[in-house]
Amino acid sequence: MIAEVLAVACLVIGTAFNCLGIIGLLRFPDVYTRMHATTKMTTFGSVFTALSVIIYGAGQFLGTGDGQYITLSLHTVLAALALAVTNAIGSHAIARGAHRSGIRPAQAVVDRLGEVPP
Amino acid sequence: MKKVLVAAIFLVWAAGLCILPLLLSFGNPAATDMDTYFLRNGQAAAAANNIVTSVVFDFRGFDTLGESVVLFTAVTGVALMFRARKEGEEHEDE
Amino acid sequence: MRMSKIVRTGACILYPLIIIFGLYVVVHGHLTPGGGFQGGAVIATAAALVLVAFSHREVAGMVRKAVFSAQESLGLLLFIGAGILGLLAGAPFFANILANSGLLFGLTVPPGPNPGELNTAGVIPLMNIAVGVEVWGGLAIILMYLFSATGGEGT
């Protein structure tokens, strides 16, 4: 019972962060700030939804003792980890590519990378 | 003229394909006897939990061989395209 | 040209992980979703990852065309050999003679779920592995050939 409440709570948090991420994607002025909003907030949100699944699986396991819920939780953990690592690398790669292709950050107060000679 | 023809062709295609959602009902196949056989015998005959795999590799294994060969053929074709050319090989033009 | 150090390190770390996951998908083909094609495609994506992260010169030592090409033919020969196995036993081509025979891969299973019993299903695991090896080699070699056309240093 507690597990289910916790799971739903995590689900709500995750979905809310995902919504915020998408709003940021639509609102922010340039690619870097959009990336701030999306790649990390949606990662965070998705990890939270995964967390809710993990908690749900753990609760079910404790309730029923069925081995498949362990598999569910472990696989979800792996999916969440893979998501976090790949998203971090991917967003870094996009940011680097964008900067190399000549997109300068909008409204920037400082751009140290632009000063480095290529 | 050509635009009208293209539009007409697309209209006929659209009309013809619209038969699908009108006549085939989704989620309720008309006949299922072959698949019932697979679902009933798949695990016992092929000893595989995944009935799709037992269909792919046992009941329709020959198709799968063909499919692998398609991939092999495509790889060979790509290799043929990017092969190294010999010096003085005869050219064939038009 | 190669990508930044972060991507390279990440690719190095993810490469074996993706490979082992692909192999997991391959050998569990008859128990869970997946199989030779899916697993082979996953492993080929690992090769694509290494190809994109490193420069042509560095990649030349990690993945080799000849190896992939041999893998491809070997996988297909293994696959067709698994089919010929039936022919040799007096059954038609592609007969699953190993299933329920009690030999290796030939355990008789009760109906219902049986997770973790990899040595069932007769020739299906063999064929899965063969197709996995073949698709791994095939897709990776397609990528390598296409890469050699991008005008950079030759692979």
Next chain:
Amino acid sequence: MTAPFDIAVFILLVLVCLALVRLVLGPTIADRAVAVDTVNTLVVAALILLGVVYRQVIFIDVAIVYALLSFVSTLYVAKYIGGEL
């Protein structure tokens, strides 16, 4: 008890459709790549939740494949726009 998961999946899919707007508008290719990357993340979350909805443990494998592989295409795009491919 899977109703909340179901609703969450629906919300995530609506968000996917919203991300499509950025794919349309995105002035540069990098914006579009960011949109696609976001969609990957959301779809993985949706797949995990759907796995619970359908009560199938094995469906999570699909999500792992997604999470591991979708970023490869992102890397290709990034390498292209960085002018390094």
Next chain:
Amino acid sequence: MIPPFVVDNSPALMVIVPFVAAFIAPFAGRAAPAVRALVVGGAMAITSAITLILASDVYAHGTRLYVFGAQAATLAVPPDSGGIPVRIMFTVDPMSALMLVITAISAFAVVLYSLTSERHHSGLGSYYTLFLLMVTGILGMVSTGDIFNFFVFLEILSIASAGLIAFRIDGGVAVEAAIKYFVLSTIGALAILFAIGIYYGEYNALNMALIAQRIQFTLLDQLALVLIIAALAMKCGAVPMHFWTPDAYSMAPSSITALLVVASQASLYGLFRTVFSLYNITLNAACVGWLIIILGVLSMVVGVTMAIPQKNVKRLMAYHAISQTGYMLLGVGVGLAVLGNQPLLDAFGYMAMEGGIFHIINHAMYKGLLFLTAGAIFFRIGTYDLNRMGGLGHSMKWTMVFFIIGALAIAGIPPFNGFASKLMIYESVFAFNPVLSVIAMVVSILTLASFVKVFHSIFMGPVLPEYRDVREVPGPMLAGMGILALVVIVFGLFPSVVVETLVAPAAHALADQGMYIAAVIGGGA
């Protein structure tokens, strides 16, 4: 003499042998080119032998079934399945056997020829691999009894052909032809897959005999029929969709072009199989029959008239191939148009179908021969341009003889095989509709005129100064052409034997749907 193991498993061995050879061919070439030639030539010879064994067995004992993966090779319907075939099977009836014979002869001659003609090119490992796969694709297409398996072999054939058409990548034009061919054939294959999905959704069956037993010709079936016959007519080069044919035929290496002719006949086979075995009398035979007849007439006329102004010899021959395809469509279309009417069928329908089917085998032989001679000429002088040829008859005597044989055969001049089949088509079509027969004769005359021009341009006249030291092509190439020429002459001299033994059973097997269903399911329609 022949071990029973081979006879029993010949449908499977027919596919296994070229596959295995194709998989090891790229590596065989690493050791030495001679090893590769041995592997490829040996594999092709074995395949041809097995195919002929299978065909003779089918002609002797009736339709052969080979069920892949069943407990016994002929066990089409498992006992506990409720009377339906569930596995993939090869259903080799006399019509399939006829196509198998054609493929075996043609492919063997072509491989003999191309082992020499392509000697100086790079990428030969891939070339032979694709060649073997292409032959296997044709063999599988014509012998399969499962409609999805048909699609898979069609794709093998398309991809291998596309790769081979683009073999000479230097000019880029060959690649252009390959793109055109491949885009069209991919769209066609997807249309076929769509139709397969429709059959599956309606009848939950993929076996052709089972579909044939259950088919009802609803609106969905009409859609599927249209998708299939349009795609296959496009792939065999019927006229309003023939545009890819001259491009691909003229740009492929000549030996491949000879095989592409067989491939287009295999598509034609698929078309006939769909119309006759799958639908048979459930469809409005007159309507679809007339559709095919009109396609055939258009192909004949447009093909031959477009051939006349051509200056590229292979392009010209490609247009003639379209024109000859029209004859087959005409003959079999007439047979289809009278399908439901037994007296008319007996009067001239079977004759027309026999003519059309006989023309398939004749066309594959003499058109293959003609393309091989064009390739031989190119092998020596390096051009296909008719304006730059002349006087080659002095130096390439054997090639000239083979060309004459092929040209006379295609024009329907008596001692050669084209005459026999054309005669059958003329007479039976005359009974059906005299106008069509007259058109066919006129087309035949134009064909002869066109080939007189080609013959004059290539072989007659004084020796051109730049071709003074041209020699005859090497022996293996001549042997390849010689096989086909021999077949042309033998078929021409003894047409009644061929018709009695090969063609008539094929035509009856095609027209008799009940026999086909009974052979597979056992019950009969």
Next chain:
Amino acid sequence: MYPEETGPLSQRLLRDSHVEQVNDWTKTASVRRARMIAYLVTFIMALLLYLVFSAGSGTLWLWSPSELLAGFLLSLLTAAVAGKVLCRGKDYRMANPVRLLILPVYIIGPFFIEVTRANLDVAYRVITGKIRPGIIRVPSGMKTDFGAFLLANSITLTPGTITVDISEETNDLFVHNINVPAGWETRDTVEARELFGLANIPAWIRRIAE
């Protein structure tokens, strides 16, 4: 853009040992030991991962025997294929199990707190739209690739900052900051510690990776 890595001869040989240029004289004991360790690390990693994947296959907690055998064989295969890629002749510090044990602690503990805090911050900025972006230079102080990788990913996953680029020689990070605090735009470099609020992330990473 960047020059190829240089280094002592032995290191370069180690790094390029897969290029089939290994002559007899380089096959010293140390090289062989390094390779052995590389394969071992890959093997253990793959085996662990495989066991996680196939957990629950047997009765309740255990693995079925066939799974264990398959895991062993497949890990060997993975090691043979990917051993040269995972450890490119550089560092085997991560072979130390203690470091591997710290990693989950780090992820669940300080890192998660940091991410949560910063996510709330960015949520606030998304809603209000108050941003002050800029790219700053952060000397990472990491000597190994893995350390730089971990730090850069930590920075990227912490909302508000994103690693745009990394200097190949000095491992300096260029960090895009959504809200550059006042005064930072004039500073030449900013210490990595200052990017994080509560926990000392660089110190943790140094403990793990170096």
Next chain:
Amino acid sequence: MDLLLTLDTGAGFWNPVFWVLGAAVAGVIALLLYSLGEKGYKKGTAQEAPFLSGNPEPEKGLVHVRSGNLYWGFLDAMEGYYRRLVPLHTGDLHDYVLWYMGMTALFLVVVVVFR
């Protein structure tokens, strides 16, 4: 024998024996004519050079008739037909695909209307 070799189509028949005999007779006649002409021919005399009204003999390559020149009359007579037909072969992939799709559409209409 006769039965084996005769292809009877109902209205006519085809027997290779007659044709072989006819070809043999024609060959004999041709051989006779050929041997008649040989008698007066002598090598190395003016008989070898063609008589061209005193003009010099052209180079062998120049007397070759180009294939484009053959049948110009036929092509000229059929010009209206060719003017319509040849431009259809545009070499454009779109036209190829459109023809295919158009024919499919036409078939669909025909088959559905006349079923």
Next chain:
Amino acid sequence: MVFFNLPYVAVVVLTLIGLATIVLKRNLIKIFLGITILESAVNLFLVSLGYREGGIAPIYTNAPEGLMVLPTPQALTLTSIVIGVATTALLLSFAIIIWKKYGSIEIGFLRRLKE
């Protein structure tokens, strides 16, 4: 009623979009993208043919028992997907060669073969 046949509606729309991309766009790579869309449409069609209302995936697991969806279309779709990637790879390599030789991948330039 038609409204609930949503996947089929999607199949029809996607097929038309794919065909339109093939026929109306003049860039080779765009045409190939159209072909992939067409392939996906056909795959979707096949898979949705086998769906049964409330069915579960055709895999015996610990999940609650129930009606299983039909396995054959999924097997066919697997084949079709691999064939699709093979086709795409070969087509793209053709396009690259065309770019090298012709300097353009617009359809209008691919017209050396005509008439």
Next chain:
Amino acid sequence: MIGLLIQVAVIGGLIASAILVFFFRDLLAAALAAGFFSFLVSLEFYILQAPDVAISQAAIGAGLTTAIFIIAIRATTRFEGETP
């Protein structure tokens, strides 16, 4: 009911992204849209209870095909109507 809504969302996205593939003049953007399309197709397969096909489509359609397209765009040209 909620299942139907999910279907509507996925299919709406599917059709929208296919239309985007049609309209983008930038081939790279079109390839990205095709990748997007592949994700959604895979999701649809998943919803139609075909996990095997979903994995296959995810690995091949979304991962490799996009990569191959991008390599091909790099080797040829990025914008429609471009000639050297």
